[in-house]
Amino acid sequence: xxxxxxxxxxxxxxxxxxxxxxxxxxxxxxxxxxxxxxxxxxxxxxxxxxxxxxxxxxxxxxxxxxxxxxxxxxxxxxxxxxxxxxxxxxxxxxxxxxxxxxxxxxxxxxxxxxxxxxxxxxxxxxxxxxxxxxxxxxxxxxxxxxxxxxxxxxxxxxxxxxxxxxxxxxxxxxxxxxxxxxxxxxxxxxxxxxxxxxxxxxxxxxxxxxxxxxxxxxxx
Amino acid sequence: xxxxxxxxxxxxxxxxxxxxxxxxxxxxxxxxxxxxxxxxxxxxxxxxxxxxxxxxxxxxxxxxxxxxxxxxxxxxxxxxxxxxxxxxxxxxxxxxxxxxxxxxxxxxxxxxxxxxxxxxxxxxxxxxxxxxxxxxxxxxxxxxxxxxxxxxxxxxxxxxxxxxxxxxxxxxxxxxxxxxxxxxxxxxxxxxxxxxxxxxxxxxxxxxxxxxxxxxxxxxxxxxxxxxxxxxxxxxxxxxxxxxxxxxxxxxxxxxxxxxxxxxxxxxxxxxxxxxxxxxxxxxxxxxxxxxxxxxxxxxxxxxxxxxxxxxxxxxxx
Numbered sequence: 290x291x292x293x294x295x296x297x298x299x300x301x302x303x304x305x306x307x308x309x310x311x312x313x314x315x316x317x318x319x320x321x322x323x324x325x326x327x328x329x330x331x332x333x334x335x336x337x338x339x340x341x342x343x344x345x346x347x348x349x350x351x352x353x354x355x356x357x358x359x360x361x362x363x364x365x366x367x368x369x370x371x372x373x374x375x376x377x378x379x380x381x382x383x384x385x386x387x388x389x390x391x392x393x394x395x396x397x398x399x400x401x402x403x404x405x406x407x408x409x410x411x412x413x414x415x416x417x418x419x420x421x422x423x424x425x426x427x428x429x430x431x432x433x434x435x436x437x438x439x440x441x442x443x444x445x446x447x448x449x450x451x452x453x454x455x456x457x458x459x460x461x462x463x464x465x466x467x468x469x470x471x472x473x474x475x476x477x478x479x480x481x482x483x484x485x486x487x488x489x490x491x492x493x494x495x496x497x498x499x500x501x502x503x504x505x506x507x508x509x
Numbered sequence: 510x511x512x513x514x515x516x517x518x519x520x521x522x523x524x525x526x527x528x529x530x531x532x533x534x535x536x537x538x539x540x541x542x543x544x545x546x547x548x549x550x551x552x553x554x555x556x557x558x559x560x561x562x563x564x565x566x567x568x569x570x571x572x573x574x575x576x577x578x579x580x581x582x583x584x585x586x587x588x589x590x591x592x593x594x595x596x597x598x599x600x601x602x603x604x605x606x607x608x609x610x611x612x613x614x615x616x617x618x619x620x621x622x623x624x625x626x627x628x629x630x631x632x633x634x635x636x637x638x639x640x641x642x643x644x645x646x647x648x649x650x651x652x653x654x655x656x657x658x659x660x661x662x663x664x665x666x667x668x669x670x671x672x673x674x675x676x677x678x679x680x681x682x683x684x685x686x687x688x689x690x691x692x693x694x695x696x697x698x699x700x701x702x703x704x705x706x707x708x709x710x711x712x713x714x715x716x717x718x719x720x721x722x723x724x725x726x727x728x729x730x731x732x733x734x735x736x737x738x739x740x741x742x743x744x745x746x747x748x749x750x751x752x753x754x755x756x757x758x759x760x761x762x763x764x765x766x767x768x769x770x771x772x773x774x775x776x777x778x779x780x781x782x783x784x785x786x787x788x789x790x791x792x793x794x795x796x797x798x799x800x801x802x803x804x805x806x807x808x809x810x811x812x813x814x815x816x817x818x819x820x821x822x823x824x825x826x827x
Contacts, residue, residue, distance in 0.1 A: 292683060293684070296683045296684040296685065297684060299682055299685075299686060299820075299823070300685070300686045303686035303687070303823075304686060306816070306820070307686070307690065307816065310812060310816065314805075314809065361634070386805045386808060387649075387804060387805060387808040387811075390808055390809075390811075390812045391812075392814060393812070394815045394816065394819070397816065397819055398819055399821055401819060401822065405823070420823050443791050468534045469780070
């Protein structure tokens with residue numbers, strides 16, 4: 290593979306990691322949802338470029354699914370939920386921004402150390418994509434851990450799944466059936482989570498998940 | 510060209526940065542005023558201010574020690590030397606081979622150190638407050654700058670600014686996400702270090718959120734002139750640094766003729782004007798932050814620096 294196409298793949302995948310960090314930085318729900326849509330657009334670009342480089346037309350379908358569901362349908366749905374719940378003010382973070390960022394950097398370096406060791410001998414593009422994908426997954430997990438608001442936890446979960454798609458496209462040969470079924474299960478997850486959000490709100494008058502801990506008697 | 514030629518270029522460079530820096534500050538002020546539909550001060554006002562201050566009597570507070578008097582000269586010297594090391598219109602400066610980006614960072618760090626000491630020396634509450642805030646910002650800004658330097662050094666294979674600029678001109682560079690991150694990080698650090706708007710307001714005295722002005726509140730006369738000139742030099746230094754690393758076109762190469770140097774000077778003035786307009790645009794479009802939000806803003810620069818270094822390892826560590 291020539292250098293330019295590798296550089297572009299690196300640029301887009303690196304951009305995906307950067308957008309994951311920007312997700313961690315946001316403290317308003319609407320801004321968070323817009324950033325999530327941006328992440329999906331970057332992911333679609335990355336998958337599309339992989340399809341072009343690997344000459345694998347089915348990846349174009351993956352890119353289209355990502356673009357349609359994750360960049361448009363899910364953010365719009367979440368926007369509506371947030372507006373309906375009337376919680377478009379602040380996201381309470383458990384940890385402050387700078388320590389979260391530093392933890393994120395530590396996770397990214399961890400994933401690079403692990404992935405570059407494990408995948409020695411593999412194709413350069415696949416190695417790089419796997420390393421970035423693991424970072425995106427870990428950053429999504431970090432987001433779920435550091436946020437208390439249920440909606441931002443959902444966004445963390447969805448961005449984690451974006452990392453999985455990046456990994457799947459980097460390692461050649463993910464069947465299209467799996468791809469489509471994953472996309473649909475994500476949609477179903479969204480619906481289930483949406484219902485749960487309303488149930489949580491009904492019962493506790495807020496979507497702050499600490500209320501759940503308190504009701505179980507586990508609060509600090 | 511022999512030693513004499515190199516030396517003359519280096520001396521021209523030192524004079525150019527010294528003479529142009531008030532002009533850049535004045536230019537930014539004029540553009541900002543025009544954007545706000547005011548007429549603003551004349552372009553040469555910073556020179557007049559400096560001359561006026563230099564003629565006035567310097568009043569020193571009763572409790573001030575020798576450090577208070579010496580600090581303005583030390584700060585000015587450190588900043589001027591640092592500015593002389595950045596290639597502005599020509600690479601291959603005589604001094605540039607003996608010092609690199611890390612030295613520039615260290616010189617700026619020592620200038621900051623003396624400024625903070627001078628702020629605390631007189632014992633007024635404003636000075637101490639300004640120094641403590643400056644140090645709070647510095648704990649994030651300096652590591653961020655160092656990480657950006659490391660990124661550039663890893664990519665270009667050298668911390669030497671002339672070599673970095675040469676590398677950026679060559680087709681070797683390619684398309685790199687790390688460089689973009691380093692650019693954004695460097696711009697954030699430059700804005701914070703020069704006390705520009707989201708972090709500090711350069712146009713006001715006696716505001717509760719001021720940082721830089723709070724430290725230099727007790728200075729007057731020629732001491733204040735020195736401080737003002739060094740902060741103007743610092744702005745020029747950061748602009749030149751960004752221009753030299755990220756837009757190195759037009760820099761006269763080593764051993765170039767006279768015409769190449771003329772082209773270099775013209776390109777440099779053009780870059781300064783563009784940077785001034787961009788800075789004024791940015792400053793009029795954003796609002797000033799609360800002081801305790803600034804660590805978050807600088808934390809982004811640090812994060813970008815670290816991330817750029819990490820991503821660089823993945824791209825070429827394969």
